Amino acid sequence: xxxxxxxxxxxxxxxxxxxxxxxxxxxxxxxxxxxxxxxxxxxxxxxxxxxxxxxxxxxxxxxxxxxxxxxxxxxxxxxxxxxxxxxxxxxxxxxxxxxxxxxxxxxxxxxxxxxxxxxxxxxxxxxxxxxxxxxxxxxxxxxxxxxxxxxxxxxxxxxxxxxxxxxxxxxxxxxxxxxxxxxxxxxxxxxxxxxxxxxxxxxxxxxxxxxxxxxxxxxxxxxxxxxxxxxxxxxxxxxxxxxxxxxxxxxxxxxxxxxxxxxxxxxxxxxx
Numbered sequence: 001x002x003x004x005x006x007x008x009x010x011x012x013x014x015x016x017x018x019x020x021x022x023x024x025x026x027x028x029x030x031x032x033x034x035x036x037x038x039x040x041x042x043x044x045x046x047x048x049x050x051x052x053x054x055x056x057x058x059x060x061x062x063x064x065x066x067x068x069x070x071x072x073x074x075x076x077x078x079x080x081x082x083x084x085x086x087x088x089x090x091x092x093x094x095x096x097x098x099x100x101x102x103x104x105x106x107x108x109x110x111x112x113x114x115x116x117x118x119x120x121x122x123x124x125x126x127x128x129x130x131x132x133x134x135x136x137x138x139x140x141x142x143x144x145x146x147x148x149x150x151x152x153x154x155x156x157x158x159x160x161x162x163x164x165x166x167x168x169x170x171x172x173x174x175x176x177x178x179x180x181x182x183x184x185x186x187x188x189x190x191x192x193x194x195x196x197x198x199x200x201x202x203x204x205x206x207x208x209x210x211x212x213x214x215x216x217x218x219x220x221x222x223x224x225x226x227x228x229x230x231x232x233x234x235x236x237x238x239x240x241x242x243x244x245x246x247x248x249x250x251x252x253x254x255x256x257x258x259x260x261x262x263x264x265x266x267x268x269x270x271x272x
Contacts, residue, residue, distance in 0.1 A: 002051075005044035006218075008249045010179070011127045012210040013192055014039035020194040022129075022205060029117040034127055034207075036194070041210040045179045045249060048217035052182075055217075057096070057163070057231045061183035061244030064219045067091060067167070067227035074169035074264050075119060080106055088165055088266060096163075098270045104144050105267040108169070111176040111248075112260035124176050124248035124261065128208045130232055131267070132243070133193045136204035137162055137233030141269060143201070159272045162233040166265045172221045174258035176248045180230060181208075183241035185215040191243065208245050218249070232267075 013020075014037040021035040048055065048064065055063050069087055071079045089101040108121040116123055132140060141160065145152035166178055190211050196203040208214075219228065234242040248261075 003047040005046045006249075006251055006253065007042060007044055008252060009040040009042050010216075010247050010249060011038050012041050013037070013128075013207045015209075016192065020192070020207070022127075022194045022196045022207070024125075024196065024198050025122050026199070027116065027122045028120045029113055031123060032125060032127075036207075038127065038207075039210075043179075043210075043214070043216050045216040045218050048180075048219045052217050055182075057161075057229060058234075058240040059184060060180070060217075061231045061241035062180040062217075062246075063229045064222075065095065065227055065229060066225060067165075068225050074108065080266075084266070088268060092163065092165075092268060092270055096270055096272075098272055100271040102144060102269040102271075103266060104140070104269060106264060107267075108262070108264050110260055110262045115260060115262065124263075126248055128181075128245055128247040130191070130206040130208075130243040130245050131164065132162055132233040133204045133206055134233075134242075135193075136196075137235065139203065140233075144269060155271060156235075159234075159236045161231055161235070161270045161272075163268050163270050164230040164232055164265045165268065166228040166230060166263060167226065168222050168224050168262065169264050170224075170262035171259060172223055173261050173263070174221060175251050175254035176261040177218050177220065177222065177251065178228060178230075178263075179216045179218045179247055179249050180228075181245035182215045182217065183244055185213050186243075186245060187211065187213075190214070191245075206243060206245075214245075
């Protein structure tokens with residue numbers, strides 16, 4: 001028998017009646033502030049290992065891939081900078097056919113408030129969202145190459161994407177896993193641009209209105225030698241997936257003694 005989808009709730013934008021602002025947490029036990037009208041909606045989240053084993057970044061917008069790493073402590077910034085980033089640059093270039101990969105951000109998260117406080121990390125981003133818009137994806141490239149604007153303008157002449165590499169850093173994920181919405185089931189009118197107002201940068205992301213046609217997937221019990229790729233921006237406008245809605249979720253069937261989720265998402269500029 002195929003596995004039954006999980007019935008749970010996700011946080012969507014309810015309407016456009018109020019101004020929208022997304023104020024991200026800093027880490028250490030605080031919470032992200034979602035200014036606007038939001039609502040919890042029930043969705044079915046399907047088992048991606050069974051139903052989307054061959055998903056594609058250019059179609060659905062996400063893909064689960066085996067990826068071993070020499071890093072043994074993802075809280076060690078030196079290992080991230082000297083080992084993990086090099087691994088990702090070479091790996092993404094190979095599997096995506098990219099000419100160049102630039103790593104520009106690492107964000108560690110935990111579903112445990114105690115761990116957030118003790119390790120000064122952030123909480124899961126508990127809202128349906130995509131990290132970039134058509135405008136902010138371009139701005140992120142320019143920001144990354146702020147010291148060389150001429151190079152930025154040259155790179156903008158070719159196709160590029162922003163890909164998040166998401167993985168567990170502390171054993172299998174039993175709860176607060178990440179759910180992704182198949183990009184082919186998302187309408188343009190489902191996506192709403194929102195200002196992202198952080199202390200060090202003003203940007204823009206997308207939140208979403210719920211639609212019954214949206215189809216959600218997750219990969220149960222993700223292991224530490226697996227990486228989930230999520231395409232959050234693509235400069236190409238030829239019909240391929242450009243944005244991928246995603247959100248963590250509470251699994252009502254998870255073991256009551258399941259360890260807290262600990263994860264890292266590494267954002268990369270991928271040039272073709």
